Amino acid sequence: xxxxxxxxxxxxxxxxxxxxxxxxxxxxxxxxxxxxxxxxxxxxxxxxxxxxxxxxxxxxxxxxxxxxxxxxxxxxxxxxxxxxxxxxxxxxxxxxxxxxxxxxxxxxxxxxxxxxxxxxxxxxxxxxxxxxxxxxxxxxxxxxxxxxxxxxxxxxxxxxxxxxxxxxxxxxxxxxxxxxxxxxxxxxxxxxxxxxxxxxxxxxxxxxxxxxxxxxxxxxxxxxxxxxxxxxxxxxxxx
Numbered sequence: 203x204x205x206x207x208x209x210x211x212x213x214x215x216x217x218x219x220x221x222x223x224x225x226x227x228x229x230x231x232x233x234x235x236x237x238x239x240x241x242x243x244x245x246x247x248x249x250x251x252x253x254x255x256x257x258x259x260x261x262x263x264x265x266x267x268x269x270x271x272x273x274x275x276x277x278x279x280x281x282x283x284x285x286x287x288x289x290x291x292x293x294x295x296x297x298x299x300x301x302x303x304x305x306x307x308x309x310x311x312x313x314x315x316x317x318x319x320x321x322x323x324x325x326x327x328x329x330x331x332x333x334x335x336x337x338x339x340x341x342x343x344x345x346x347x348x349x350x351x352x353x354x355x356x357x358x359x360x361x362x363x364x365x366x367x368x369x370x371x372x373x374x375x376x377x378x379x380x381x382x383x384x385x386x387x388x389x390x391x392x393x394x395x396x397x398x399x400x401x402x403x404x405x406x407x408x409x410x411x412x413x414x415x416x417x418x419x420x421x422x423x424x425x426x427x428x429x430x431x432x433x434x435x436x437x438x439x440x441x
Contacts, residue, residue, distance in 0.1 A: 216243050218277040219307055222268045222295060224249040224259045227345060228282035231327050232262050234311040242307070245277055271299055278307035280327055284345055284363055286399065289381040290429065292343050293361050296325075306342070314346075323360065347384075365402065377412065399427055 219235060221228045224247035235242045246263040247254075248271060254264040271279050279301060283291040306325035310316060314332040322328065323342035330348045334340070338352050341360035350368045352358065359378040364370075368382045371390030376382070380394045383402030394400060394410040401417030401424075410416050415424045 216240055217307070218243050218245050218274070219280070219309075220245050220248055220265070220271060220274055220277045221262075221280055221282050222248045222271065222299075223282040224251070224254055224262075224264055225283065227284040227327075227347075229260050229262075230329055230347075231280060231282045231309055232260060234309050234327065234329055237312050237330075238309070239312075242278075242309075245274065268295060268299065271301065271305075279305050280307050280309055280325055281343055282327065282345075286365075286381055286383065288429070289363060289399065290379065290397070292345070293379060296343060296361075303342070341378075353390075359396075380410075383417075397427055 219242040221231055228247055232244060235244050244262060246265040247259060248266060248268050249264055250267045255266055257264050281292045281295050283295060285291055303324050308322055308324055308326050310328045311330045313330045314328045316328065316334045317336050317338065319337040320334045322340045323344065325343040326340055328346040332346045332348065333351045336354035338356045340358045343361045344358055345363045347364060347366040349366055350364045352370045354372045356370050356374045358376045361379040362376045363381045365382060365384040367385040369387045371388060373391040374388050375393040377394060377396040379397040381399045383400060383404065385403045386400045386406065388394065388406040392406055392409055394406065395412030397413045398410045399415045400406055400410065400421060404417050404421040405419040406416065407420045413427045415427050416422060417424055
């Protein structure tokens with residue numbers, strides 16, 4: 203399910219929220235939640251590292267493992283794991299937790315600029331100063347890091363990761379689960395295939411096939427993407 207995010211939308215009741223993942227992206231999402239003020243009541247992190255259970259990370263309590271979402275049925279959830287070495291992690295979590303779509307929150311930092319005609323899917327996070335300039339479609343569980351720019355008519359499928367400073371030209375298509383490293387530039391009307399990885403600072407001038415690693419300026423094929431073949435075609439989360 204997708205819904206538009208528009209400036210000036212009506213005020214909603216404050217909702218409980220838990221963030222799955224207490225690493226860098228989770229902590230950045232917590233800051234976005236704090237910046238949103240009365241929109242959310244952040245209950246804490248959930249993380250599978252037992253050493254963190256019962257502690258605080260950046261002043262936010264770590265309540266237990268990821269599976270504890272099932273003990274908090276009224277809380278909204280965002281999956282905030284990002285790792286270029288294991289960039290299937292959000293997909294793996296969604297498959298494991300098997301939450302319905304309506305359990306997932308969409309978090310947009312108040313400094314992000316999102317076009318009125320844009321659509322942002324459930325479970326997605328847009329961090330500080332991200333910009334969506336005109337009509338665009340952003341799927342479920344997409345991670346958009348600070349100062350990323352999505353220009354007109356871009357289509358970003360579910361589970362994509364856009365690291366900080368990525369720039370997408372008009373009409374770019376990003377397929378499911380791909381990962382674009384910090385500062386990557388993607389030429390207009392170019393496609394990046396499922397579960398492919400584009401290295402930081404790369405300049406993508408041609409379509410990137412599925413499950414490949416490309417890098418450089420201009421970007422070129424480096425190798426097959428390890429550990430992603432089994433993800434192609436699998437569901438992110440059941441409805």
